[in-house]
Amino acid sequence: MRFPEQEVMIDYTNYRGIRSMRRIQPLKLEFISNDYHPDKTWLLTAVDVDKGEVRTYDLSEIRTWFPAEQR
DSSP states (O other): HHHOGEEEEEEEOOSSOEEEEEEEEEEEEEEOOSSOOOOEEEEEEEETTTTTTEEEEGGGGEEEEEEGGOO
């Protein structure tokens, strides 16, 4: 189920250094580590709307974000 009013666009650089715009629906924010981020950091768990899967995003790698409808 999608809730477009909860979608945001993020300008994100992943762990490989690849920068892209992602349309997401945030789910939760945690101070944790994972396979891609071995040191604890603030990770945003969100649905990547275009990929149709749940992903994690390191907050320190989000350059900007804004409501998706402003795109």
